[in-house]
Amino acid sequence: MLENVKPKEATAIINSLLGGVVPKVGVQHITVGRSPEIEAFVKALDDVKNGHSMVKFWIGDFGSGKSFMLHLLNTVALKQKFVVANADFTPDNRLYANDGKGVALYSSIMDNIAIQTKPEGGALATLLEKWIEQVITKTAQEQGLSLGDIRDPQHLPRIQAGIMQTIQELTDVGGFDFGIVVLKYYEGYVTENDGLRRNALKWLKGEYRTKTEARQDLGVREIIHDLNYYDMLKNFCRLFVSMGYSGFMINLDEAINLYKISTAVMREKNYEKILTIYNDCFQGKVSNFFLNFAGTREVLENDRRGLFSYQALKSRLETNKFETAGVRDFAQPVIRLLPLTHNEVFVLLQKLKEIFDFNYKTQLDVTADDIQAFMEEMFNKPGASEFLTPREVIRDFLNILSLLRQNPGLDKQQLFGDIEIRDERPNESAVDHLVDSIEVL
Template identity: 80%
Template structure:
């Protein structure tokens, strides 16, 4: 049943879930009850591969599996040769700002870029060097030079001109400075000047805060900031496609933090940015880009603070009137994540038991009957209906396995019955704790 799980994936799954977070790798081995959503997503990926762009909103209650879904989408998209990136909205990361919070989100996206050979993230240098090697090879062929000759210092200008010419044709807004920095990265790469390469990478990741410093280090006039970061993401998308990738997928989780922005004007500006991205993707202004947002029902539906408070978004994101619990429309922009059934949770816990045993090279004495007992005990406890989430069920189950692995003589039935249900939902008054600075 485990299939081809790798030891590294098993360790990531167990350690992450014990810590209450979604693993970055290996999520496909614990994907249960989401086959319809994944199939719809695969169809959408095909459209994006063919030059379209897409925006999806994954909506569910706290603990319903939104973050898990984002990581599962990453795994699926990487196998379809997409470049993917995950980032979370926080009080310090948002889509629109004037104080560096938008470029902070951009930096998080770029830091987390992942590809099949680097699924954990940090893949930007690999992609840049792959593109540079392709440009070097193409220039050598055009100029009739050998692979060794084109790398000589005397021929630096030939490749530099090719980089600028290619990126000028490829990019739109900000293309000149983007090209300048790419040539500097190329020079550092060829001459093994690590400082120059590091500075170029720093600019591309949006980490310069001063134009003066960037000009001194790289000779460029502009830096990536709150106003132009989205143009740079589109430039990267085109660059990745030119390398040979299917497209660029960006997953933005914890969208409730946009809902929590206390100043109405600033919240609206962030929703305007979502509308701009939505319109760009569905009107064909950008190609091969897939953006996913994950948030709660409040983030979407609240008429005072949520996306539905912004009329232009409400009209685009309202649910298909013909959809029911039994008849789903997975083609619409909003996909609501339904809670896992008890049967699906049972299968999930079976998978986790196998992964746990594989990871620790043991066989913990927990049978299918024990899993059934664990579930009955959990779901029948006081407060379970209100407070129990899949995240807590998973963590408690793994905690039971962990204790029994180290203390096999313990009474497992007593251990299960001692578990208490806690309310892990965010405090209702958390909105009052966030101030606009």
């Protein structure tokens, strides 16, 4: 069953899942039961490759696999030659703000940019240098010069002109300053001035907080801030496509933190930003752009604070009324992640056992019957039907494997019997009460 798993992937899978988080690499090796969703996603990727744009909302209960799904989408998109990025909404990262929380989300996105050769993120500098090399090659061809000659300092103005011309053709808002900063990056690149390159990257990642500081370091008039960061994301999308990439995909997880925003006005402004992006994508105002949101049903459906509290979003995101559990519509913007079946969980645990053995170079005496017994213990415990999530099943199973590896004499059946079911869900009722109290004040 175990195929093409690399040692680095095996270690990432085991360590991450033991820690209760989704591994950044190797998720394709532990995927079960999501074939229809993946097939629909691949079709959507093809549409985005062809110049369309897309917004999807991945909705499921706490621990149902939303974050896992986003990481799986990453793996698929990277193989399709997309530039991808992940970021989480937090109390300090959001779509709309006037106190730096919007550009903080942008900075997180830019920090986590990934390509197939750098799947774990941090690929912005690599992409910039690749693009600059493409401009140098194009300029050399247009000027009838060799690649060696074009790098001579006397031809620097020609390359600078080529960079600015290309940037101006690709960008809408903020193109001039964007171009100047890329020129500064190029200058640092050819002169091996690491400080200048760092400052240029700092600007491009939205990390300057004052125009004065940016002007002193780079000679530009503007900085990336809460109100223009979305335009910069669109500029980067065009830049990546011009380089030969299929598009730019951004995954935004933990949408519960938009739901938790304490003031109704600010929450509505964030939903309005989602609506703007949604309309831009589906009305053809932006090309080759794919945005995924992940959240719980409450985030989507709550009529007071969820996305459905904003009527224009509700009308766009309501489920196809003809959809049933057996007849799914994966073309609609909202994809609801149904719980894994017991058979799918069984297959998943078998895969994890093989990866665990491969990672630790061992062969634990845990059979298919043992896995079945473990599942029966878990799913028959009081509270399992209400509280048990795939995350907890996986973590308990790996914890037991870890104990057995280090203590071979332990009784497996006794370990299975010691399992306790805990409610790991966030206390949303308490959150509701707190936020309602703040709004009343």
